[in-house]
Amino acid sequence: MPMLTLINAQIPTYRGKQALVIDEDGKIGNISPMSSHEPLAGEVKDLNGDWLSLGGIDLQINGGLGLAFPDLEMRDLGKVKKIADFLWNQGVDGFLPTLVTTSKENIQRALFVLGEYIQEHQQDGIERARVLGVHLEGPFLNYEKRGAHPSQYLLSPSIEAVEDLLGKYLPLVKIMTLAPELDIDGEVITYLRSRGIIVSLGHSQSSEEEAQKAFAWGASMVTHAYNAMPPLHHRKPGLLAAGMLNKAVYCGFIADGKHVNPSMLDILLKVSDYEQGAFLVSDALSPMGLGDGVYPWDKRQIEVSGGTAKLRNGVLAGTTLTLLDGVNNLVKWGICGVGTAIALATQAPRKALGLPGMETGQEANLLRWHYPEGNAQLKWERIKIK
Numbered sequence: 001m002p003m004l005t006l007i008n009a010q011i012p013t014y015r016g017k018q019a020l021v022i023d024e025d026g027k028i029g030n031i032s033p034m035s036s037h038e039p040l041a042g043e044v045k046d047l048n049g050d051w052l053s054l055g056g057i058d059l060q061i062n063g064g065l066g067l068a069f070p071d072l073e074m075r076d077l078g079k080v081k082k083i084a085d086f087l088w089n090q091g092v093d094g095f096l097p098t099l100v101t102t103s104k105e106n107i108q109r110a111l112f113v114l115g116e117y118i119q120e121h122q123q124d125g126i127e128r129a130r131v132l133g134v135h136l137e138g139p140f141l142n143y144e145k146r147g148a149h150p151s152q153y154l155l156s157p158s159i160e161a162v163e164d165l166l167g168k169y170l171p172l173v174k175i176m177t178l179a180p181e182l183d184i185d186g187e188v189i190t191y192l193r194s195r196g197i198i199v200s201l202g203h204s205q206s207s208e209e210e211a212q213k214a215f216a217w218g219a220s221m222v223t224h225a226y227n228a229m230p231p232l233h234h235r236k237p238g239l240l241a242a243g244m245l246n247k248a249v250y251c252g253f254i255a256d257g258k259h260v261n262p263s264m265l266d267i268l269l270k271v272s273d274y275e276q277g278a279f280l281v282s283d284a285l286s287p288m289g290l291g292d293g294v295y296p297w298d299k300r301q302i303e304v305s306g307g308t309a310k311l312r313n314g315v316l317a318g319t320t321l322t323l324l325d326g327v328n329n330l331v332k333w334g335i336c337g338v339g340t341a342i343a344l345a346t347q348a349p350r351k352a353l354g355l356p357g358m359e360t361g362q363e364a365n366l367l368r369w370h371y372p373e374g375n376a377q378l379k380w381e382r383i384k385i386k
Helices: 074-089 104-121 161-174 187-194 208-216 238-245 264-273 323-332 338-346 348-353
Strands: 004-009 018-024 030-035 042-046 051-053 056-061 094-098 134-139 172-178 198-201 250-254 278-281 291-297 301-303 308-311 316-319 366-372 380-384
Touching: 004 051, 051 338, 056 134, 056 278, 056 323, 056 338, 056 348, 074 094, 074 104, 094 104, 104 134, 104 316, 161 172, 161 187, 172 187, 187 198, 187 208, 198 208, 208 238, 238 250, 238 264, 250 264, 250 348, 278 323, 278 338, 278 348, 291 308, 323 338, 338 348, 338 366
Parallel strands: 004 042, 056 094, 094 134, 134 172, 172 198, 250 278
Antiparallel strands: 004 018, 018 030, 051 366, 291 301, 301 308, 308 316, 366 380
16 A cells, blocks of 8 residues: 555644654554654645544443343354444444453353454454453452442452463453452462453452552552442542552543543543543443343343443443543543543553554554534544555
8 A cells, every 4th residue: 555644633642733654554654743844755644633543442341232242152253243343433443342240151151252253353354343352340349349240150369269260261361350358468469460461450349558459469450430449538548549549550431421420530530640540441231332222131131321221220230332432521521632532542541451552563543533613522533544
């Protein structure tokens, strides 16, 4: 393909307007300020000050198009592909299918299917969101903060329990959410880190001190900040305060306006220094892409209304909004600027997962964001380079 240069682009974390070169292999060849007056290469496209980013990365997504990832069976390989296609069309480059607490048999079957999907469909050259691994949310969670997780499958953490649960599928797991107060001496956190698994704290009653110990042992994330954990309190700061104040920790958060009040997100982002210590997730459930209604969820039902999913008893279960809906919400609520909001869905999740961001050598899967004057609705499109 011929070389393409995009000029007058605003790029999150870069100052001023930039020129970005896409080389013949479809990768980012160079990013430089427009003021540098470097010669422009190949075809030139003027973005007229629009924002430019990589696609989103969703580190917590439970399913979509009617399929819950914990229910995966071999016959669902095609459905996983459809979800990946759907997410690509929603501006998402990669995601971690998230397995919530369920039986060992369900977890192992889902891991097997996702492993097969990666082998069979990940390398076919089709533009679709990539499965980057698995986020295992449970089963080592605190009963009191289990939320919608079924209590009968909760387990006490131990190395033996981890190995029995995951076995040969352990390398597929990229993130595990657990309650740190259950891992008293940190042996599970230390073991998971030694196997390259990121440990995220959540569904927990942890005190600030217990969380600080977990971070010292190697935990580096907080799962859906504010939800399923003690609230911020002026005498008992708790898990979230420990995570917000630790510069080595990333706090995932949901920006649907239901899980967390926008004012509390404002506090989280200011204390965490925005994309330096926080990232957006969708936490989307299986009805994502299907609209409002009542849907099956394990052996129960969830009711979706306005993008929010609740159990029939009113317990908040998740959302059906996509990742980039959260970007628009942050801008609409006035919590941060456009560039920061975009970075929270595109740059920050990559950094939290240890992936490269917008830099030379990256595949140029780029989104162009347009923000009309007087309009709080960001609009994006994928830049076609082939």
